[in-house]
Amino acid sequence: EIVLTQSPGTLSLSPGERATLSCRASESISSSYLAWYQQKPGQAPRLLIYGASNRATGIPDRFSGSGSGSDFTLTFSRLEPEDYAVYYCQHYAGSPRITFGQGTRLEIK
């Protein structure tokens, strides 16, 4: 089973700063099956990025995804107050092999 490890566990930054979140797979994976989700307290996850670098409908362009092989990154060019949340990466290796990373909490500094 592919394990996704996200880092850091918590990231403390101020609004306006640039943020970089990492998702590392235990082996090389297809980037087309790597997605990122945002989750705010008490809310459902929200799709941000699919295929490692494609923004979902309605997602602002300050969010970007990149990476290949086993290393993937979610980048915020400039943090807005509404961006503070927990972020998860997800990989699909064919059901029943759908896995999530443990999450990165992005908090206001």
Add this chain to the structure above:
Amino acid sequence: EVQLVESGGGLVQPGGSLRLSCAASGFTFSGFSMNWVRQAPGKGLEWVSSISSGSATIYYADSVKGRFTISRDNAESSLFLQMNSLRDDDTAVYFCARDRRIVAAGTDYYYMDVWGKGTTVTVSS
């Protein structure tokens, strides 16, 4: 508006049963595979089960195999999760999520694009 609304959660004793429902609206439910994903208190997301659009293909996580049963009623645009032999570690918020697999420019993509707000299951004596 595309929407998923879960219901059926509650407090149940260990060994008990519960049936979750997910009502879909705003899209052609019968055209999509669906998933259940859960989140234990203070923890991350865990995929639980998936079912294809016509119910022909069903998968379960090892943690629930043999205890949970996923099903759907396309005529009623509803997804279900029958949970038996519940354990303390089944305590979680259960989300239903729409499955998307698309092909664009020759590349196959997978993601879950619509999620419900979740229903809470608490297993405790």
